[in-house]
Amino acid sequence: MSLLEVKGLKKIYKTRFGGHAVEALKNVNFSVDEGEYVAIMGESGSGKTTLLNILAALDKPTAGTVLLDGKDFSKLKEASVAAFRRDNLGFVFQDFSLLDTFTLEDNIYLPLVLSGNSYEKMHKRLEPIAEQLGIDRLLKKYPYEVSGGEKQRAAVARALITNPRIILADEPTGALDSKATDELLRLFSRINEAGQTILMVTHSAKAASHASRVLFIKDGEVFHQIYRADSSCEKMYQKIVDTLSLLTGGGAE
Amino acid sequence: MKKAFVPKLAFEGIRKNRRMYLPYLLTWILMAAMFYIICYLAQPSVLEAIGRGGSTQVLLQFGTYVVALFAVIFLFYTNSFLLRRRKKEFGLYNILGMDKRGISRVYLWETQLIAVVSLILGLLAGIALSKLAELALSKLISGIATFTFTISWRAVLYTAVLFAGIFVLISASGLVQVRRLSPMQLLRSESYGEKAPKANWVLGLLGVAVLVLAYYFSVTIKNPVSALALFFVAVLLVIAATYLIFIAGSVLLCKILQKRKRYYYKKEHFVSVSSMAYRMKRNGAGLASICILLTMVLVMIASTTCLYFGAEDSLRTQYPNDFIVEAIDNDTGVTVLPENVEVYRAALTKLLTDEGVEAKNNSDYYYFGVAGLLHGTTLQAETSFVDTDTYDALTNVYILPVQDYERMSNKQVTVAPGQALVWGKQTQKLPKELTIGPVHFDLIPTEEAAIISSGSMIQGFANLYLVVDDYDTVTQTIQAYYMEKTGEILEQKWRFAFDTDLSSEEQLALYDKLSQTFIDALAQQNADGFGYRCEALEAQREDFYGTYGGFFFLGILLSMVFLIAAVLIIYYKQISEGYEDQSRFDIMQRVGMTKKDIRKSINSQMLTVFFLPIGMAVLHLVFAFPMLRKLLLLFGLLNTKLLILTTGVSVLICAVFYAIVYRITSNAYYSIVSGAKE
Numbered sequence: 062m063s064l065l066e067v068k069g070l071k072k073i074y075k076t077r078f079g080g081h082a083v084e085a086l087k088n089v090n091f092s093v094d095e096g097e098y099v100a101i102m103g104e105s106g107s108g109k110t111t112l113l114n115i116l117a118a119l120d121k122p123t124a125g126t127v128l129l130d131g132k133d134f135s136k137l138k139e140a141s142v143a144a145f146r147r148d149n150l151g152f153v154f155q156d157f158s159l160l161d162t163f164t165l166e167d168n169i170y171l172p173l174v175l176s177g178n179s180y181e182k183m184h185k186r187l188e189p190i191a192e193q194l195g196i197d198r199l200l201k202k203y204p205y206e207v208s209g210g211e212k213q214r215a216a217v218a219r220a221l222i223t224n225p226r227i228i229l230a231d232e233p234t235g236a237l238d239s240k241a242t243d244e245l246l247r248l249f250s251r252i253n254e255a256g257q258t259i260l261m262v263t264h265s266a267k268a269a270s271h272a273s274r275v276l277f278i279k280d281g282e283v284f285h286q287i288y289r290a291d292s293s294c295e296k297m298y299q300k301i302v303d304t305l306s307l308l309t310g311g312g313a314e
Numbered sequence: 315m316k317k318a319f320v321p322k323l324a325f326e327g328i329r330k331n332r333r334m335y336l337p338y339l340l341t342w343i344l345m346a347a348m349f350y351i352i353c354y355l356a357q358p359s360v361l362e363a364i365g366r367g368g369s370t371q372v373l374l375q376f377g378t379y380v381v382a383l384f385a386v387i388f389l390f391y392t393n394s395f396l397l398r399r400r401k402k403e404f405g406l407y408n409i410l411g412m413d414k415r416g417i418s419r420v421y422l423w424e425t426q427l428i429a430v431v432s433l434i435l436g437l438l439a440g441i442a443l444s445k446l447a448e449l450a451l452s453k454l455i456s457g458i459a460t461f462t463f464t465i466s467w468r469a470v471l472y473t474a475v476l477f478a479g480i481f482v483l484i485s486a487s488g489l490v491q492v493r494r495l496s497p498m499q500l501l502r503s504e505s506y507g508e509k510a511p512k513a514n515w516v517l518g519l520l521g522v523a524v525l526v527l528a529y530y531f532s533v534t535i536k537n538p539v540s541a542l543a544l545f546f547v548a549v550l551l552v553i554a555a556t557y558l559i560f561i562a563g564s565v566l567l568c569k570i571l572q573k574r575k576r577y578y579y580k581k582e583h584f585v586s587v588s589s590m591a592y593r594m595k596r597n598g599a600g601l602a603s604i605c606i607l608l609t610m611v612l613v614m615i616a617s618t619t620c621l622y623f624g625a626e627d628s629l630r631t632q633y634p635n636d637f638i639v640e641a642i643d644n645d646t647g648v649t650v651l652p653e654n655v656e657v658y659r660a661a662l663t664k665l666l667t668d669e670g671v672e673a674k675n676n677s678d679y680y681y682f683g684v685a686g687l688l689h690g691t692t693l694q695a696e697t698s699f700v701d702t703d704t705y706d707a708l709t710n711v712y713i714l715p716v717q718d719y720e721r722m723s724n725k726q727v728t729v730a731p732g733q734a735l736v737w738g739k740q741t742q743k744l745p746k747e748l749t750i751g752p753v754h755f756d757l758i759p760t761e762e763a764a765i766i767s768s769g770s771m772i773q774g775f776a777n778l779y780l781v782v783d784d785y786d787t788v789t790q791t792i793q794a795y796y797m798e799k800t801g802e803i804l805e806q807k808w809r810f811a812f813d814t815d816l817s818s819e820e821q822l823a824l825y826d827k828l829s830q831t832f833i834d835a836l837a838q839q840n841a842d843g844f845g846y847r848c849e850a851l852e853a854q855r856e857d858f859y860g861t862y863g864g865f866f867f868l869g870i871l872l873s874m875v876f877l878i879a880a881v882l883i884i885y886y887k888q889i890s891e892g893y894e895d896q897s898r899f900d901i902m903q904r905v906g907m908t909k910k911d912i913r914k915s916i917n918s919q920m921l922t923v924f925f926l927p928i929g930m931a932v933l934h935l936v937f938a939f940p941m942l943r944k945l946l947l948l949f950g951l952l953n954t955k956l957l958i959l960t961t962g963v964s965v966l967i968c969a970v971f972y973a974i975v976y977r978i979t980s981n982a983y984y985s986i987v988s989g990a991k992e
């Protein structure tokens with residue numbers, strides 16, 4: 062059985078004054094296996110963020126189901142959904158989503174504190190992760206005191222510290238320069254090699270080329286997917302660019 | 315840039331930011347209205363129409379200065395707050411190609427628009443409400459209600475000048491700020507300074523220390539004169555301490571809590587403690603201002619209502635009888651000749667009989683008053699007495715002949731030479747003996763003669779009443795001694811005091827006749843050196859209520875001004891926090907907090923932050939209480955129970971009002987926070 066299964070997902074946004082409704086997702090089907098690294102690509106407005114929000118249980122689908130480990134969590138109550146999210150999902154966002162009121166360390170602890178862990182336990186968990194991400198010296202700093210790349214690494218640490226079943230990332234490289242982007246992608250590959258499942262939305266063909274599989278979304282449906290199999294990053298990149306030009310009738314990026 | 319474009323942009327700017335501008339505009343209007351009203355009332359012509367002047371006029375005049383000063387400070391403060399938000403928009407204009415001159419013009423237009431609109435509306439409101447305020451004032455100071463409606467062009471002019479001045483000041487500071495900043499700074503200015511706070515031990519502890527000192531002053535205060543002297547020092551200390559504690563102290567507390575890992579890393583504390591520290595740093599000054607405004611309101615309302623409702627009380631303490639007649643002899647300067655007294659007494663008795671007035675609770679006695687510093691058992695001749703150090707020792711000694719005491723108390727007593735019967739008022743402990751220069755008494759405690767009128771003495775001083783046998787010898791010896799020591803002539807006096815059953819008007823009529831009777835008697839006697847003083851409680855009442863009612867009215871008016879200010883600060887605080895919390899609300903949800911958790915946490919934080927100022931204000935009030943009590947003694951108010959009551963009631967009213975404001979403003983907050991979700 063796959064780790065994540067998405068079946069017949071549909072999302073219609075109704076505008077407030079009864080105006081025309083927007084169908085962001087029409088009929089999305091796919092599944093993700095344990096240990097996979099999946100990238101999702103698509104034009105702006107194709108419904109990627111919407112999809113991710115539904116996967117994260119931040120939004121409810123109009124129709125369809127999302128199963129994680131065979132469980133449909135859209136049926137859970139809000140309080141249990143929050144706990145479920147905390148224990149099973151890790152998030153990385155384009156805008157880092159770190160709280161200015163906390164040091165990086167406290168930001169990383171936030172989900173663990175919410176599930177009631179002791180400081181000693183959290184600290185023990187953080188140490189190896191911080192070292193792996195190279196932020197061990199920045200832990201006492203506040204978000205506004207560090208660079209964008211460092212912020213994003215802290216956000217990754219926050220996502221990892223709960224040992225989530227899957228990491229959901231929405232354009233994690235969107236606000237980073239190319240050096241920081243490379244670093245982050247390398248990091249993602251490394252944690253994926255260590256067995257972490259990752260689902261990443263991205264606009265960048267380069268970012269997607271690190272994934273083991275790329276899904277293309279168009280008009281609210283999965284339009285195409287490519288597997289990496291044994292090909293190198295460069296080959297993968299070429300395939301992605303070709304698919305994108307097919308998709309949009311133009312070049313990538 | 316086209317000419318019409320600027321006013322349009324300015325108008326749009328106000329319209330788009332109406333959540334910020336509307337309360338600001340309202341404040342301008344209210345301040346202008348208030349200022350017009352108080353200016354209008356402070357005019358001699360208005361007060362004359364009510365039948366008052368003097369003390370009320372002085373009070374209201376003082377009030378105009380306070381309101382004016384406050385309006386300047388407060389509008390300046392709120393404007394800087396608004397400007398911070400507007401700068402972002404201005405930065406955008408700048409980047410999109412509008413030069414600083416253009417931005418300045420837009421800004422000027424905005425302020426101008428606000429100033430003109432609010433001045434016109436404020437004046438209209440002020441004029442409309444001025445009659446109401448006048449009637450209220452006249453009711454409070456027991457004046458005459460007039461029903462003609464007038465507009466004071468002078469008050470209009472003053473208001474216009476003041477608010478034009480404020481407009482110039484505000485626009486100048488705004489223009490300087492707009493010109494000085496670069497576009498990037500303009501864009502960022504709103505989020506500028508959003509750093510998490512650092513604990514400042516020095517300032518935090520200093521705040522606590524200063525507060526303790528101020529409280530210590532108030533609690534250990536001994537006498538009214540030092541209360542008066544220390545009051546303003548204490549007020550300044552409390553203001554400084556409040557700011558320090560709210561800005562630095564509270565952050566320090568949060569930081570200490572954060573150091574305690576076991577406490578801090580708990581679900582219930584983690585988010586609240588850190589965001590509290592953050593909030594306190596950003597809003598500490600605002601909260602401290604709210605706290606100080608509330609304290610001022612509480613102190614003002616508590617003391618002025620106490621004065622007003624205690625007016626009857628203090629009137630009675632200062633005038634124990636309805637009528638008091640006192641005679642001195644300027645010719646001899648030392649004794650009151652019994653034959654002169656006889657003339658007065660006869661004239662008085664005749665008048666009362668003619669008028670058919672029955673005098674009750676009569677007291678009729680000679681007395682001799684000497685003031686000095688009581689050290690141990692010695693009364694030291696000293697006349698320059700209004701001094702903090704000597705205040706506690708200051709004592710008035712009244713000496714009465716034994717015959718008068720016997721007559722008034724209806725009993726026979728024997729007083730040996732060198733002895734004196736004694737009773738005290740406002741004394742801690744009666745001395746066993748007393749030496750005044752060459753005179754020495756052994757003191758024998760006795761009952762007070764109930765009908766003895768203590769007269770219009772200054773309250774708060776110790777009074778000793780001595781009954782002696784050889785009255786003339788004793789008084790003459792002391793007179794000689796004082797003459798030698800201080801060059802002061804102490805006078806013997808004769809006093810006649812009584813009550814009546816007459817109505818207020820009748821008493822006033824009798825009072826007039828009383829004075830006339832004495833003038834006639836004096837002419838007949840042809841003893842121009844003989845002086846008299848004639849007082850009626852009813853005649854004093856007018857003056858009392860003129861003062862105390864004036865205080866009360868001013869207290870209410872200023873409280874209203876301060877409360878408006880406090881409300882506006884609260885409102886802006888909530889709004890700015892709302893905008894600030896929007897994004898945090900989202901993030902917390904993403905990392906797995908439920909909406910309910912977030913709401914709970916925000917609620918508890920808001921409640922704490924909201925009720926901190928009023929809690930602190932009540933604490934200030936509690937510690938100010940001993941000082942207030944002493945100060946009110948200076949006004950002859952001895953009724954502590956009444957003060958407790960008025961204090962309690964004003965706290966209650968303020969708390970209720972505050973809670974209502976809280977509800978309304980937190981709705982604004984929630985609508986901002988949740989509005990972002992859609």
Ligand SMILES: Nc1ncnc2c1ncn2[C@@H]1O[C@H](COP(=O)(O)OP(=O)(O)OP(=O)(O)O)[C@@H](O)[C@H]1O
Nearest residue numbers: 074075083085104105106107108109110111112992
């Ligand atoms: N809350 C909402 N209400 C109404 N319509 C929405 C809402 N959120 C998104 N949409 C619409 O749904 C569609 C998909 O939006 P979504 O944000 O998922 O796109 P996206 O693929 O993430 O785009 P981008 O790459 O630009 O981030 C868009 O047409 C958008 O306008």
Ligand SMILES: [Mg+2]
Nearest residue numbers: 109110111231
């Ligand atoms: Mg998106």
